[in-house]
Amino acid sequence: MVVRQDYTSLHCIDINTHVAQAFAMENRNQYLQIRVTAAEKAAIRRASQTAGQDMSGWILDRLLPASKRKFQSLVKLLVETPEKRRFIFAELNDYLSSLDKHHLSQVVSDRPEISLDDYTSAYLAAMVETAAHRCDIDSPSWTANVPGLVQPVFGSSLPGLRLHLLTHSPPPFRRRNIFIDSSIGDRV
Secondary structure: OOOOOOOOOOOOOOOOHHHHHHHOOOOOOOOOOOOOOHHHHHHHHHHHHHOOOOHHHHHHHHHOOHHHHHHHHHHHHHHHOHHHHHHHHHHHHHHHHHOOHHHHHHHOOOOOOOOOOHHHHHHHHHHHHHHHHHOOOOOOHHHHHOOOOOOOEEOOOOHHHHHHHHHHOOHHHHHOOEEOOOOOOOOO
16 A cells, blocks of 8 residues: 655744745755765765754755745745735834844845835835944945935825934935835834
């Protein structure tokens, strides 16, 4: 008798649904071979077993850390669900605020993998630069290439708040013609 096993992916229950969907396991349908010595293969096998992972998963976690994938997944959601952009930016804010300097540097080192509209690109770059400043690390080089907006964008439509927003917006946002009252680590 042959027993057939069904392998299904598990879904995270501790993060928002839209993030879990973006983070769901993709079907892996490509192969990559690397040449290693017998000793290197044995060391990889031991390390992956110690971590409770298969060898492929263990290697992928070192090359493409989950924290980096989460950042890219959230950025992708900004494009895929523009009606939820405000909430996704808030989630990115929470995520970047939770990282220490080592993890933040690793997570934001690569430019977004997906093409962003001008506003989203400018806002994201400003968020990343503000987080880097908070952690006292250099901003990733890709943020320097993100230009400011042609027309200013204010975080409130109340005319009386514009002067306050003009003078109190964090510098990375001001440089990009975005005027808000709070940023990384803050909530209005």
